[in-house]
Amino acid sequence: xxxxxxxxxxxxxxxxxxxxxxxxxxxxxxxxxxxxxxxxxxxxxxxxxxxxxxxxxxxxxxxxxxxxxxxxxxxxxxxxxxxxxxxxxxxxxxxxxxxxxxxxxxxxxxxxxxxxxxxxxxxxxxxxxxxxxxxxxxxxxxxxxxxxxxxxxxxxxxxxxxxxxxxxxxxxxxxxxxxxxxxxxxxxxxxxxxxxxxxxxxxxxxxxxxxxxxxxxxxxxxxxxxxxxxxxxxxxxxxxxxxxxxxxxxxxxxxxxxxxxxxxxxxxxxxxxxxxxxxxxxxxxxxxxxxxxxxxxxxxxxxxxxxx
Numbered sequence: 001x002x003x004x005x006x007x008x009x010x011x012x013x014x015x016x017x018x019x020x021x022x023x024x025x026x027x028x029x030x031x032x033x034x035x036x037x038x039x040x041x042x043x044x045x046x047x048x049x050x051x052x053x054x055x056x057x058x059x060x061x062x063x064x065x066x067x068x069x070x071x072x073x074x075x076x077x078x079x080x081x082x083x084x085x086x087x088x089x090x091x092x093x094x095x096x097x098x099x100x101x102x103x104x105x106x107x108x109x110x111x112x113x114x115x116x117x118x119x120x121x122x123x124x125x126x127x128x129x130x131x132x133x134x135x136x137x138x139x140x141x142x143x144x145x146x147x148x149x150x151x152x153x154x155x156x157x158x159x160x161x162x163x164x165x166x167x168x169x170x171x172x173x174x175x176x177x178x179x180x181x182x183x184x185x186x187x188x189x190x191x192x193x194x195x196x197x198x199x200x201x202x203x204x205x206x207x208x209x210x211x212x213x214x215x216x217x218x219x220x221x222x223x224x225x226x227x228x229x230x231x232x233x234x235x236x237x238x239x240x241x242x243x244x245x246x247x248x249x250x251x252x253x254x255x256x257x258x259x260x261x262x263x264x265x266x267x268x269x270x271x272x273x274x275x276x277x278x279x280x281x282x283x284x285x286x287x288x289x290x291x292x293x294x295x296x297x298x299x300x301x302x303x304x305x306x307x308x
Contacts, residue, residue, distance in 0.1 A: 016054030025060065028067050040080035041268035042066055062087065085142050088135035093119070100136040104149075104157040112160045125168060126201045126285040133161055134285075137193065158193060165200045172200075175208030179231040181292060182224055183209055184216035186237040186246030186266075194264060195236050201289045207296065218252050225256050231296045232259040234281070237266040250277050259295050263288060 023030040034053075036042050043059035055063070065086050069079035088097065096115050103111030119128040140157050143149040181202060183195040192214050199209040212224055225233065233253045237246035243266040254260050260278035267273050273280050279295070281288035 016056045017060070019053045019055070022055040022060060022063065026063055026067055028063065033063065036063070036066055036076070036080070037269070038271045039269050040066075040077065041270065042080050042083060061090075082142075085138055088138055091131060091135060093131040093135070096132045097136050097139065100132060100157075101139060103160075104136075104140060104153060107153070107156055109156075109160045109163075112157070113164055116161075116164050120168075125204055126289055129197050129201065129285045133197065134194075137161065162193065162196060165196055168200045169203045172203040173206050175203075175206060179296075180208040180210050180228050181296060182212060182221075182228065182230045182233045184212040184221055184224075184233065184235055184249065185214050186235060186242050186249055187215055187217050188242040188245045189237050189239065189264075190214045191238050194238070195234065198234065198236075198263075198285060198288055201285050202292065205289065205293065207293060216249070218249060221249055222252060225253055225258065230258050232261060232292060234261045234263070234292070235278075236262070236264040238264045240266050240272065242266060243272060247276055254278065261288075261292060 017025065019030045019033060022028075023033060026033075037053075043055070043062040047053065062083060065083045066076075066079055069082050069086075070076060074082065088094075091097065096119050099115040100112050103109070103115065116128060116132065119132050123131065137158070140149065140154050144151060144154045181199075183199050185192060185195065192211070195211055199211045202209050210224070210228065210230075212220065221233075224230075233256075235246050235249050235253075237243055246262065246264075246266060250260055250262055254277040261281050262276060262278050263281035263283075267276070267280060268283070279291065281291055
């Protein structure tokens with residue numbers, strides 16, 4: 001990218017650009033940059049000591065992709081989803097993602113599992129989920145929406161990943177404490193792969209977990225909290241239309257004597273997290289597990305090293 005801003009008031013590159021500088025460089029109004037961050041969580045900007053946005057090179061790449069996608073005529077919400085897929089395509093783990101997709105195309109479970117095991121040995125479980133599994137599942141979702149694959153292929157690939165995760169938890173060490181972390185979806189959320197993945201990471205690091213499953217009602221959540229007296233509860237919601245019911249779940253457990261966390265696509269943008277009780281876990285398994293374990297110090301060393 002070329003520089004459109006010069007002069008003595010320019011922010012040093014290693015500190016990130018000011019919003020005015022980013023706006024001029026990209027040709028996008030500053031108010032639009034703020035809106036994209038608030039509505040879609042793109043990009044997650046740094047802040048200066050004074051609380052001002054600073055745009056790194058990675059943030060500028062995201063914004064450039066967003067601008068270009070909208071220029072093709074897409075709605076901003078669709079463009080944001082497409083940008084996340086494009087960013088996956090720029091990942092250093094792209095070869096492994098492609099290998100998973102090839103196995104998915106051929107309906108070859110052993111091929112997919114071999115790729116995941118290779119990544120596990122090389123990068124550890126949390127990084128494999130962040131760098132390979134979740135990007136691959138996002139691509140499967142994009143393929144299904146575009147007609148590139150059918151729902152049977154999406155279900156097959158999900159089942160392979162789910163089975164692989166189940167084997168990871170079978171090999172996990174005993175929990176370091178009798179206390180558990182409860183993992184649940186919102187009352188109207190169907191997708192559970194995210195909480196199964198987070199549960200697998202926590203279990204392999206010695207933290208006891210219980211996954212409550214899809215569409216966890218307020219009644220079922222309250223019963224589980226009462227029965228297990230968990231150290232923490234995590235609520236996951238992926239659709240913005242289901243966010244309100246997920247927030248109701250968070251409110252219902254915020255009165256219990258346990259920590260509350262939340263995550264999922266429904267909470268990607270800063271605006272969607274305003275006045276939501278609990279701690280936001282972010283988008284990456286590595287950081288989510290670390291946040292939980294710092295707050296709930298129950299973990300043992302992982303059975304497989306998490307490479308940096």
